[in-house]
Amino acid sequence: MIISTNENNPNALKLIIAAKLIQKTFIVKVVKSGDAVLGRLPTLTVSSGLSLFSVSSALRLLLPISKELEVLNNRWLEWEISQLQPTILSYTSARTPKILQKSDLWSLLKDLNSELKNKQYLIEEHSNLSPAFILSPADISIWVSLWSTILLPDIRNDISKDLSNVNNWLINIEKQPVIQISPTKEKEMETVSQEELHNVEKSWTTGQYPEVKENSYPILPKKGERNILVTSALPYVNNVPHLGNIIGCVLSADIFARYCRQRNYNTLYISGTDEYGTATEAKALQEKTTPQVICDKFFDIHNDVYRWFGIGFDYFGRTTTPEQTEIVQAFFLRIKSQGYVSSETVEQLHCESCDRFLADRFVEGTCPRCKYEDARGDQCDGCSHLVNAVELINPRCKMCNTRPVIKNSIQFFLDLPKIEKRLKEYSITVEKEWSSVARAVSKSWLRDGLKPRCITRDLKWGIPVPIEGFENKVFYVWFDAPFGYISITKRYTKEYKKWWQPLQDTKIDLCQFMAKDNVPFHAIMFPAYLLAANQNYTLIKYLMATEYLNYEDKKFSKSRGIGVFGTDARDTGIPADVWRFYLAYIRPETQDSNFNWVDLATKNNSELLNNLGNFVNRALVFSEKFFNSTVPPIEAEEADWTVLALAQRELSCYINAMEQAKLRDGLKYILAISKHGNQYMQFQQPWVKVKGTDDNKKRAGTVIAICCNLACLLSALLAPFMPSTAKQLRSQLGLSNKSYGYIPETITNMLPTWHKIGKPNPLFTKIEDQKIEMLRKKYDGQQETNNGISANKVSDESITLEAAITKQGNLVRELKAKRDKSIWQPQVEILLDLKKKLNDLKNNVNTSEKKLPAKNKKVEPIHAPEQNGDALTDVMALEMAIAKQGNLVRELKAKEDGSIWKPQVEILLEMKQRLMDLTGTAPVVVDKKSKKKK
């Protein structure tokens, strides 16, 4: 549907509200009244071509009304246009405003008031189709006319004083969800100006679509071109990465790097594992092997995981290389010669029982700054400030929990105060472009003033300090790690200096991706090292830090088996591209975000499958079926330019977002383009036109050709996020899949007329609820209990049962809607039987296994998860079931009579009773939201 209107016409709002109520897609066009038929606006144009200038008629067409209430609805619509509107006009335009209570307007409002006596709405229960239809045309029309003109606070006061029925009616309408969304925003989004149409037409007919240039090894920066060096924080080697680590650095950096390559920037993406440090050393001790073996093992794990996720590093290296040693030592000597290094005797924590100096990560205690109790020796998780291990209050050895003693040792210090001024000058020039969390952290650091930092340690597994008398010491891991970026580049190419110490006339943009805990090292420490060396090193330009990702409202925890780690993602059977898509979709850009299985399935099914996949597949299938797999010629009309202009708008936003590495937004703009495409296709109905006259056929051809072109554009835009899907799409489009396609700034004709497409195939598959529920349980950390095996078996069985129940439930619902009782009653029996079995199974678990009273869960949820794991699952399952049953009851109550919903209420009450038995808390009457959170 198209709603054409002039600026600020409240009558258009009536049409928008109605269109939203019935959930029809529509476009709002702002036109001049001279351009409209008869000059009357707004008009509604529906897909058959019928155009109405009467708002009342259009509303009645959109929102059908039952026969008995038609007369009443007509009467109030007529009242609105023939009496209310003219009266409002004369009231508001009167030069000397009359007293409201004596005006014609007031007497009309009094009429309305008496009509509304004992009524919620003017036209009540006019449709039994859906609760969405609660607002009738008359109610919408009169409310908008009043609201948009005279409902100023003082008039409203008068109404609430004297016309209580009207007042209640206003309140009833205003609490409708459709009224609460601001319609103006939507309007701005969807209107296309003549200029935009003109521009898109011009770029379409004259613009050229460039190719992606081929890169040969090695990729090097070039003078006068855009050169982007992308890094992701080096993952520490003795952790298996989880989803949060993956989206936090490597995946974000990969999406950005892929985007840059498709923009023909000279792009080098490097990363690698960070391998030195105590943690590795300790782990080696524990596994009775050498640190190098540990590193090799974990390097392979990381490498495998990233490869599966399709992370396209130009080079994935490691820090245990001769290049790293050489570069770190050279830097140290250089910085020392520049006078930025001093030596000092320091007190260091020594654990008597372990007989070793304790590295920062192996001490915990209370943060001296914020009093957070579990601050680590190097950094406090509470306030994210760096900590000096000896300053911790009540330090404890993380290995044996004894209190370490302080011993003296000579160490080297980096004189940060001396470099502070230059660091500040530099920081001001770049921080504007950083993500907000990065900016916040670096600002607070510089504001607090910098202190000298110790950069050596009494350890073995690290890079030796190249000074006589210090042979037994190594560099602190955060001194050596950032140089990994340089040494890994050197492993990639001997010409690494072109990236890191570029010639004066070559500009390098260094973009570093990381999670927020790494910000201090990249925003302060690393630039400080490079500035101190004073050799024109490339400094960070864009610092793209993310917040944390949680897993189903909990923290990822390897030890407790909570969350998806490493190769788990592969085992789920969900394609890597869908993981990439969903992780980018929930990327914690501005605040911590949450991974949720159900949400993953929803996003896959609604956005990928129904929106994007549906659009490109339909476009290609039409081309295959009706145009012999070719792109038909285009004779574009305004509707075609409009969809292209809308897509152009999203494209510009996409480019803008991606340039700032706002990946989440970028993804949304892609989906917006396919949404416009879907609406366009729905409205143009090429499947009808293709069977019509020759002119109609041509029209259908144009529409299909435009859609194929949009699909081609989408394949390029999508490629950074979903590379292998994009390749599939490109081969379906009959394009070479050697490259991913250039990402243009303006939309041009990308597929020439008669271009031969490939074989269309669906790109995405549906993720079923049962599967998601199974996965959710699997990674919920509940099964790794002492009696893991039996619990597993039981939960497998109960999963099967639950799946069967869901299926049977659906069947019953379907039958109930269509058939009579004799048919659905037996099915209900089966359903009840299944439910009973599930109950028994769960009760058995609860009684047969020794368990603590579930009440304990409330008191100490973390310390006793093993013992009450099953009860916990049970409680959660019950809570969910209650929420679901509650919804069912509400739904039924709204539509059916007591005989149908009463049994369901019984079930609900029974469930609540059981929950009370389990948790020992009274089943407070709560709505479903708070119930879930409990």
Added chain:
Amino acid sequence: MFQIILIPECGKNTLPIQGFSTIIQALVASSKCSNMLCSEKEVQALTQQWLEYVTVCVNHADLPVNAKRVFNELNTVLKDVTYITGTEKTIADVTLYYVLHSIMKELSGQEKIQYIHLSRWFDNIQQEEKLRQDLDLISFNLLHIFL
């Protein structure tokens, strides 16, 4: 300012029905010719649109300036269609005929030519005697103007 028409006993329901076009629709619905409202949704919407047009525009066409706009608009619409809603005669045509009759009667031959599509439509409608009842036939024999 506005005359509200009340018809207390329209059909079996006892509620009074108010409003020009509402009353017409209700009358048609309960009459023998309920097909004049048309059951097809889109034509019905158009019918309602033109009834509303009669209420808010044509009923004020006794002022010459309003009349001019109404004539222009109707002439534009009727350029492409036989009846005001398209290819079917509906109650909108009948209503328009009645409210326009007194004004059309006053038009000069020159004006009738100026609004030639409106004239063609009007002449077509008034041919049906049952519909015209005792109103005068207006002459649209315009040949003499061209001679």
